[in-house]
Amino acid sequence: MTKHVLAQNQYGKAENRIVHVTRKGNDGSWHEIRDLNVSVALRGEFREVHLTGDNANCLPTDTTKNTVYAFAKEHGISSPEAFGILLAKHFVTSQAPIHEAQIRIEEYAWERISVPTRKEQHSFVRKGQETRTSQITFSEHTGQLQVISGLKDLTVMNSTNSEFHGFIKDKYTTLREAYDRILATKVTSRWAYSAAAASDGEFDWDRSYAKVRSHLLDAFAETYSYSLQQTLNQMAERVLDHCPRVNEVRLNLPNKHHFLVDLEPFGLKNDNEVYYAADRMYGLIEGTIHRDGVQPVIATSDWIVA
Numbered sequence: 001m002t003k004h005v006l007a008q009n010q011y012g013k014a015e016n017r018i019v020h021v022t023r024k025g026n027d028g029s030w031h032e033i034r035d036l037n038v039s040v041a042l043r044g045e046f047r048e049v050h051l052t053g054d055n056a057n058c059l060p061t062d063t064t065k066n067t068v069y070a071f072a073k074e075h076g077i078s079s080p081e082a083f084g085i086l087l088a089k090h091f092v093t094s095q096a097p098i099h100e101a102q103i104r105i106e107e108y109a110w111e112r113i114s115v116p117t118r119k120e121q122h123s124f125v126r127k128g129q130e131t132r133t134s135q136i137t138f139s140e141h142t143g144q145l146q147v148i149s150g151l152k153d154l155t156v157m158n159s160t161n162s163e164f165h166g167f168i169k170d171k172y173t174t175l176r177e178a179y180d181r182i183l184a185t186k187v188t189s190r191w192a193y194s195a196a197a198a199s200d201g202e203f204d205w206d207r208s209y210a211k212v213r214s215h216l217l218d219a220f221a222e223t224y225s226y227s228l229q230q231t232l233n234q235m236a237e238r239v240l241d242h243c244p245r246v247n248e249v250r251l252n253l254p255n256k257h258h259f260l261v262d263l264e265p266f267g268l269k270n271d272n273e274v275y276y277a278a279d280r281m282y283g284l285i286e287g288t289i290h291r292d293g294v295q296p297v298i299a300t301s302d303w304i305v306a
């Protein structure tokens with residue numbers, strides 16, 4: 001029998017998605033968020049764990065995950081580096097068999113959507129450009145030029161001012177009513193211009209794009225939401241109200257769920273500070289709003305992935 005050698009090994013929970021909300025100001029209405037993807041890898045005396053099934057030296061990956069969320073509550077997240085240092089030191093100094101801990105953190109950066117008319121600041125847009133889209137169709141039969149513009153991958157978040165309750169409860173319903181939740185979505189939108197705009201040689205398409213984008217953002221930030229469906233309608237209505245040459249707006253809004261982490265088992269109270277950001281599954285809320293009397297033209301069957 002050849003002898004086999006257990007060489008380098010490490011383990012831990014990877015990709016702990018965490019969103020931490022800090023409330024500042026006298027009334028806590030100025031929110032700051034940190035959005036991290038934290039992976040933990042532990043190295044040390046784990047020969048027995050691999051070779052004999054003796055788990056005496058094994059700190060469960062589940063515990064490493066809990067530690068990440070509990071540390072966010074206990075210490076806050078001043079920077080990914082500072083948070084990583086706290087975690088790495090903790091694992092190595094608290095458990096004898098753990099000799100080395102490696103914490104890898106990706107941070108997703110957000111910018112504030114500032115709403116000048118209100119003091120509360122809890123609306124954010126993910127840094128990095130969204131993709132601008134357009135579809136132009138010209139038909140020789142009708143002589144009609146059709147322009148459908150749009151955007152995708154515009155990720156936005158409100159860290160408060162979102163509720164969801166009063167919904168149907170049947171025997172399969174387990175969802176709890178929410179009176180203060182995070183509302184986040186990655187916006188895909190397309191909007192159709194009037195035929196007059198499409199054939200107006202002077203029309204400023206760049207300016208119009210910027211205007212629609214900013215109305216979508218403002219409506220998202222300013223809507224006190226009772227469902228993502230309601231937010232969807234507000235966003236589209238805002239565009240139709242302010243952009244006379246847009247006839248129809250379609251929105252595909254994946255509900256990027258953020259679940260409050262239960263910190264009670266560690267004797268910690270989670271005052272809507274520490275969230276688990278799930279990437280799947282997601283609610284997918286879609287709809288078209290158009291001017292009365294205008295025939296909708298935007299396809300409704302596209303496959304949208306969050």
Ligand SMILES: O=c1[nH]c(=O)c2[nH]c(=O)[nH]c2[nH]1
Pocket residue numbers: 164175226227228229255283
């Ligand atoms: O805004 C929401 N709309 C829903 O239809 C829904 N369903 C659900 O589980 N959560 C939510 N949130």
